[in-house]
Amino acid sequence: MFKNRIWGLLLTAIFMFTLGCKEEVKNTNTATNAKKVVETVIDSIIEPKVEKPVFKSLEGIADTTFVRLADYSDGFAYDLRYATDNNFLKEQVYDCGECYTRAKTVKALLKANEEFKKHGVKIKFYDCYRPNSVQYKMWKIVPNPQYVANPVKGSIHNKGGAVDITLVTLDDEEVKMPSDFDFFGKRAYHDNFDLPQDILDNRKLLKETMEKYGFWSTRTEWWHYNLQGASHDPIANFKWDCE
Template identity: 70%
Template sequence: MTRYCLTAFLLFIAFGCRQETSKNASEGTQSVQKVDSARIKGTASKKFRTFEGLTDTTFVRLADFSDGFAFDMRYATENNFLKEKVYDCAECYTRVKTVKALLNANADFRKAGVKIKFYDCYRPNSVQYKMWEIVPNPQYVANPEKGSIHNKGGAVDITLVTLKGEELDMGTDFDFFGKRAYHHNTDLPQEILDNRKLLKETMEKHGFWSTRTEWWHYNLQGAHKDPVANFKWECE
């Protein structure tokens, strides 16, 4: 009888310990999940800004409002027709009204399995003068005396990439100065024509208009009325 009681007592202790260990492990897992969820939620809420309190003409950084775009800011590198880095760092700034239109356009693009990739956005007027010195041709570079719509925060140079980041074939590289980049040039493979059509029709649907000589350039309607700016953004 004594041996039976001792065995039963030891089994009771062992079973109780396993239950407590299992309970603690479960509580620990739940605690970690809650903390991780709160951390992610907090990060997301801090990352993206809203338009509350901002006027449509305020300059803002596009990346503060969405992570759904891709970027290859060419003028922050030497991979451009200037062969010179003219931006201290790669940022895409533009006016709030332009950002709103871009967000709506990109939502449509994403339904088609692609998204916008930026080459250039707002451009300080001082940079426009450098470009004009190299290419003083208004077909390709706006006269800095009047200012480009890039200088006004209403123009963007863009292409399309898949959601995995693969560029669609548009027939030429960005800043190709020649007839192959013209919108009316139909002497191109059908795939290129289809890609350009998707880009152009979607951007026009959301209030942008294209320029004849550059498949990548889009101006927001009415942006030509805004004043020329020459501020440079801060780099972190």
């Protein structure tokens, strides 16, 4: 309806302008006025404002409840690697990619992300909560506790308190980090300082900001962060639906 009305006005204005041009010798004001009408209509051809999405509130939700992060903010980016074969397992182990985690973890992530935005960057997720059944899949592929937590004991990912992340600009451009996700070597260690200064600065920003909002890092994986106290939560096997 909006577009039809605008185009109707535009066609009318164009007709008046054309008519005015033909009669310009007889009435110069007609052409001038018609031209102004055309310019006014063109200036008014804009799309209606798109309403901002309405996000859910965490108020009243128990800290241990599993929630979908995208329901509470659109300020994050995602590259959920285990929903693809672009990971060290070389296999897809999630049926579909979603970032679920416990509400208390989401609260901390939202606060950290607001801090990151002040620096012109935001969080991008590689992995979030991981059902214990997926941990068993990973263990079957790589049964080595150096790379995969034994599913019997479980990972903090299985408890909804761990995230694997990096930073991207607000326009979703990659920020340089020491290595790719799931690179198991010295280059990924936090105590490796044999790196370009810009990479060291990016890693430092990620680490210090996450620690400020209640997360602690893993020495050998620059991307991995655990929420303080999350290790005391039970292992979970909650599974989300794939649409």
